[in-house]
Amino acid sequence: MIETLAGPGTEVDDDLTASGLLALARDRKAAEDRAAADLLDLAARWADLHPPESIHHAATFTSGRGMGLEVEEPIAGEGCPTVAEFCVAELGTVLGISIVSAKRLIGHALELRHRLPRLWTQVQSGGVAPWRARMVAEATIHATPSLTPEAAGWVDAQVAAVAGRVGPAQLDRLVAETIKRFELAAADPAADPEDGHLSVDPRHATLHDQDVHYAGTMHLEADLDIADALDVDRVLTHGAELRKALGSTESLDARRAAALGDLARTQTALDLHRQGGAGPRDGDDLPPAREVVLHAHFDASLDGLSTVFGPTGRLEEGQRLLLLEQVRAWCGESRTKVTVKPVIDLNAHLEAPGYEIPDRIREQVLLRDRTCVFPWCSRPSRRCDADHVIEYDHDAEAEGRPQPGPTVTPNLAALCRFHHRLKTHTAWHYDVIGPGEFEWTSPHGHRCRRDPSGTTALDPPGIPRPRRP
Incomplete structure (x- = not known):
């Protein structure tokens, strides 16, 4: 039988043999890599078209590192051209990715083209998979301390010699060796008594609070001093054994995880002793031991004089499904403080005089929108501004004109600070098309609809519609 491999975008022949399917899979992967390489090239070209007006308008990453203060980090290393911050949004919108992902794409493209040219050439010739090259670019961009162009070039030569494999x-070790070879760290004999150069401090404790598991858990990772790590391990082992002695039937891993929580709530551990018969439970006058704030939303109905909650709800933190049983378990923990707020009708039309937005209207908007309403943005609404979709005119009342942008629910939307600035200072524009539904138009005429279910591109590829006057 003669086998014909389908081209991209065509149906696959159901009669293909195993060898035919493997050949088609190989071709599809090659096409995917070629498309990814082309996308890196296009991202770099897009950056070339949009240099910043000044260094203060260059695209950066914002991180919380630095003694609790937000610090800005470049999207590509020293020697790469800077990029206008607002141009990133339109590329990300067309690609259907977030602003952070778009910055990362452009940053990787510039890093490869300008600081890792050997690897860039291998990617564009098909010798190295783009994802491998981007992994290297990510490491050289965010190395601590920062890599000079010469140091990055040395990494490029080593990686290119093995075709990016x-x-x-291995990459972590290579970057560490590069830092040492080029003496990039400040000389501090106490940090490294052998040579006084390499002083990279890998210690950290990071909670990935944007990745909430459906089971109601978050991922915590840390690098500690050896002595601290051994101490923590002993405490967790002891806490797990204590919980088992008190009757817990959970797995060892679950008991160790719970013991880690007890470290943050030392009084809760004391309550466990009392529950096990070690003493009277006379601590009801003590303050709540748990201070974590979670926002859970459940549908409720009245059954006579009782309120009946649905079995599933939504947790704002992480936008995840939540089970009522999980909430009951959390509330059953020692001295956990629970606050039940009145129901807010998301369909009610609330309004206020003047420009300032009262708390009751702001809360309604944040609950309705859940996240920033810019296309593909997922920043939680509680970390967003409440924006007047139609700008509030502060001179309208004094000049006897009707207010074009009143402070009413339909004219408000949750926008993160970056997209709020984008809407204010660029040609981006959006309109309200329904409760919690918005239509955005980019400077080049691409349109997207954003509603509680997500983002939908409205224009066929390559056929943008002009912005409405």
Whole structure:
């Protein structure tokens, strides 16, 4: 039988043999890599078209590192051209990715083209998979301390020599060797008594609070001093054994995880002793031991004089499904403070005189929108501004004109600070088309609809519609 491999976008022949399917899979992967390489090239070209007006308008990443203060980090390393911050949004919108992902794409493209040219050439010729090259670019962009162009070039030569075939662990060692070879760290004999150069401090404790598991858990990772790590391990082992002695039937891993929570709530551990018969429970006058704030939303109905909650709800933190049983378990923990707020009708038309937005209207808007309403943005609404979709005119009342942008629910939307600035200072524009539904138009005429279910591109590829006057 003669086998014909389908081209991109065509149906696959159901009669293909195993060898035919493998050949088609190989071709599809090659096409995917070619498209990814082309996308890197296009991202770099897009950056070339949009240099910033000044260094203060260059695109950066914002992180919380630095003694609790937000710090800005460049999207590509020293020697790469800077990029106008607002141009990133339109590229991300067309690609259907977030602003952070778009910055990362452009940053990787510039890093590869300007600081890792050997790897860039291999990617564009098909010798190295783009995802491998981007992994290297990510490491050289965010190395601590920062890599000079010469140091990045040395990494480029080492990686290109093996056609990009390095794993994360090898890459970490290579970057560390580069820092040492080029003496990039400040000389501090106490940090490294052998040579006084390499002083990278890997310690950290990071909670990935944007990745909430459906089971109601978050991922915590940390690198500690050896002594601290051993102390923590002993405490968790002891806490797990204590919970088992008190009757817990959970797995060892679950008991160790719970013991880690007890470290943050030392009084809760004391209550466990009392529940096990070690003493009277006379601590009801003590303050709540748990201070974590979670916002859970459940549908409720009245059954006579009782309120009946639905079995599933939504947790604002992480936008995840939540089970009522999970909430009951959390509330059953020692001295957990629970606050039940009145129901807010999301369909009610609330309004206020003047420009300032009262708390009751702001809360309604944040609950309705859930996240920033810019296309593809997922920043939680509680970390957003409440924006007047139609700008509030502060001179309208004094000049006897009707207010074009009143402070009413339909004219308000949740926008993160970046997209709020984008809407204020660029040609981006959006309109309200329904409760919690918005239509955005980019400077080049691409349109998207954003509603509680997500983002939908409205224009066929390559056929943008002009912005409405």
